[in-house]
Amino acid sequence: MKRDRLSPLVTVLLLIGAAIMLAPMLWTLLLSFKSNAALMADSGSAFAPPWTLENYAAILKGSLTTRWLLNSLIVASGATIGVLVLSSLAGYGFARLEFPFRRTLFVIVLLGLAVPEQAVILPRHQLFAWAGLHNTYPGLILPSLTGSFGVFFMTQYFRAIPKELDEAALLDGASRFTLFRKVLLPLTIPAQATLGVFTFLAAWNDYWWPLISATTSDYFTLTVGLASAQMNYAQTSGLGFLMAQAVFASIPILVVYIAFQKQIVRAMAGTAVR
Amino acid sequence: MTGAARRDGWVGYAFVGPFLLVYAAILIVPLLMGLWISLNNADLFGRREWVGLANYAQALGDPVLGQAFANTLTLTLLIVPPLTVIALLLALALNRATRLAAILRGVFFSSLVLSVTIVTLIWRFILTPDAGLVAVGLGALGRAPVPFLSDPAYVIPALAVTTLWWSLGFPIMLFLAGLQQVPHDIYEAAALDGAGRWTVFRRITLPSIRRTLLLVVMLQTAAQLQIFGQAQLLTGGGPGGASRTIVLYIFEVSFGRWELGYATAIAELLFGMILAVTLLQYWLVIRHEEQRA
Numbered sequence: 001m002k003r004d005r006l007s008p009l010v011t012v013l014l015l016i017g018a019a020i021m022l023a024p025m026l027w028t029l030l031l032s033f034k035s036n037a038a039l040m041a042d043s044g045s046a047f048a049p050p051w052t053l054e055n056y057a058a059i060l061k062g063s064l065t066t067r068w069l070l071n072s073l074i075v076a077s078g079a080t081i082g083v084l085v086l087s088s089l090a091g092y093g094f095a096r097l098e099f100p101f102r103r104t105l106f107v108i109v110l111l112g113l114a115v116p117e118q119a120v121i122l123p124r125h126q127l128f129a130w131a132g133l134h135n136t137y138p139g140l141i142l143p144s145l146t147g148s149f150g151v152f153f154m155t156q157y158f159r160a161i162p163k164e165l166d167e168a169a170l171l172d173g174a175s176r177f178t179l180f181r182k183v184l185l186p187l188t189i190p191a192q193a194t195l196g197v198f199t200f201l202a203a204w205n206d207y208w209w210p211l212i213s214a215t216t217s218d219y220f221t222l223t224v225g226l227a228s229a230q231m232n233y234a235q236t237s238g239l240g241f242l243m244a245q246a247v248f249a250s251i252p253i254l255v256v257y258i259a260f261q262k263q264i265v266r267a268m269a270g271t272a273v274r
Numbered sequence: 275m276t277g278a279a280r281r282d283g284w285v286g287y288a289f290v291g292p293f294l295l296v297y298a299a300i301l302i303v304p305l306l307m308g309l310w311i312s313l314n315n316a317d318l319f320g321r322r323e324w325v326g327l328a329n330y331a332q333a334l335g336d337p338v339l340g341q342a343f344a345n346t347l348t349l350t351l352l353i354v355p356p357l358t359v360i361a362l363l364l365a366l367a368l369n370r371a372t373r374l375a376a377i378l379r380g381v382f383f384s385s386l387v388l389s390v391t392i393v394t395l396i397w398r399f400i401l402t403p404d405a406g407l408v409a410v411g412l413g414a415l416g417r418a419p420v421p422f423l424s425d426p427a428y429v430i431p432a433l434a435v436t437t438l439w440w441s442l443g444f445p446i447m448l449f450l451a452g453l454q455q456v457p458h459d460i461y462e463a464a465a466l467d468g469a470g471r472w473t474v475f476r477r478i479t480l481p482s483i484r485r486t487l488l489l490v491v492m493l494q495t496a497a498q499l500q501i502f503g504q505a506q507l508l509t510g511g512g513p514g515g516a517s518r519t520i521v522l523y524i525f526e527v528s529f530g531r532w533e534l535g536y537a538t539a540i541a542e543l544l545f546g547m548i549l550a551v552t553l554l555q556y557w558l559v560i561r562h563e564e565q566r567a
Binding site: 004005006010011014017018020021022023024025027028031039043044085086087089090092093094097098099100102105109112114115116117118119120121122123124125126127129142143145146148151176177180201204205206207208212222223224226227230231239242243245246249250253254256257261264265 | 283284285287289292293294300301303304305308311318368375378381382384385388389390391392394396397398399400406407410439442496500502524529537541544545549552
């Protein structure tokens with residue numbers, strides 16, 4: 001990175017850009033602190049007091065929002081754990097073990113990177129209907145586990161670990177699995193963190209699949225729940241409540257973002273170096 | 275094969291097996307099923323009647339699909355080039371080790387962690403004429419509000435702006451990663467030769483990050499050709515289909531009209547289109563590279 005400072009003109013332009021990025025979020029925050037009645041009369045009133053916490057109180061007092069939050073946490077955590085386990089195992093296998101059809105299988109996995117969701121989502125919906133998986137947590141989690149990216153990413157990572165480590169451990173009489181679990185896996189923790197955050201974000205924000213798979217409001221994730229609230233906005237909850245829901249739903253992911261900013265940037269940037 | 279490799283034998287399948295099973299059952303099987311379903315007159319409830327290529331023929335003559343195709347293409351063209359240029363400019367400006375640059379990177383990345391539902395919630399109440407921020411601003415200036423989401427002339431640009439705001443972070447990250455791979459001494463040598471900024475950018479920076487540029491354009495094009503949530507949530511494809519996208523139409527045909535066979539055929543056509551565009555972009559850049567070499 002360069003050390004020199006930005007010129008004043010560029011700085012001003014950047015600050016204007018930053019204001020454009022932030023203004024919509026701040027506007028949402030302001031609206032969420034106004035009573036529905038006040039906003040009904042004039043949403044411009046959001047710029048002036050009185051502000052109130054009543055919308056947030058209404059969310060905590062038993063709307064479905066907390067249930068949807070829980071669903072999103074379960075689905076995103078399940079997807080993350082599943083992807084980490086499957087990708088680490090497969091990454092180690094492809095990077096280190098020699099077995100029949102290894103190259104062919106790896107190419108078939110890589111080809112998955114070129115398959116967009118649209119090519120599989122409708123038949124997958126049929127398949128899951130036959131298997132009775134709609135409106136269940138496994139039904140929401142399983143599609144996240146087919147991603148080729150994690151396997152590719154972990155394979156690259158295992159390949160970069162010196163082979164001498166394996167040979168030393170195998171000479172000591174360790175089995176392939178002990179070697180994997182005790183020696184190599186601990187070395188991949190940075191990669192696990194990166195892939196984990198990446199997967200969690202993607203699963204948390206997914207919309208198309210939960211929209212068609214979770215059809216009863218008990219199994220809505222936050223994205224689908226807020227979409228239904230948004231569609232019915234005219235009849236129901238009111239603008240302030242809706243915006244409080246948006247803020248409430250963003251808090252967990254913004255916490256993840258701030259806590260893991262380094263890993264997120266590395267995860268996204270990692271796709272550029274391949 | 276080495277001795278160690280032969281000893282492994284089929285042990286490898288204990289490691290790659292679990293993923294391959296999931297991959298086969300939930301990706302490859304649906305992929306093949308899709309090709310089959312698209313050749314059938316099928317509904318959501320299991321009815322199958324072989325019709326050959328009739329669904330594809332219907333798609334080519336469907337004016338609603340034609341409109342959705344045009345809308346999707348317009349959106350992609352309105353989003354991908356500006357997104358690429360703005361993200362590159364921001365990455366160039368923010369690729370430095372100052373505190374301000376670090377904070378601004380955080381700001382420009384922030385919207386990418388939001389889900390499409392939150393993004394459309396936020397932008398609905400920026401754009402809507404009865405309570406939106408833009409309407410409030412125009413009102414303060416004594417101007418009439420603009421119905422961005424219900425006027426056919428504004429609805430596509432409104433979706434494009436929303437998407438630009440949402441999608442900016444990822445390309446900036448990719449460009450920053452690309453810029454950091456450019457060796458430092460090249461810049462120093464150029465400075466010694468007295469090269470101007472524009473020359474340095476054109477002759478050094480741009481060629482060095484050509485692959486990142488390709489990746490950004492490929493990923494963004496593939497993403498925008500599949501644009502769905504913004505249109506479904508903000509406009510429902512309206513007014514009068516003016517903002518219906520291809521994937522929104524697939525959604526309507528499958529889950530509104532239950533015509534699974536026809537919807538799947540459209541999805542296969544979209545798949546082919548994405549594949550073709552991606553390969554074309556790749557081929558153009560790689561051929562260019564070979565010509566230079």
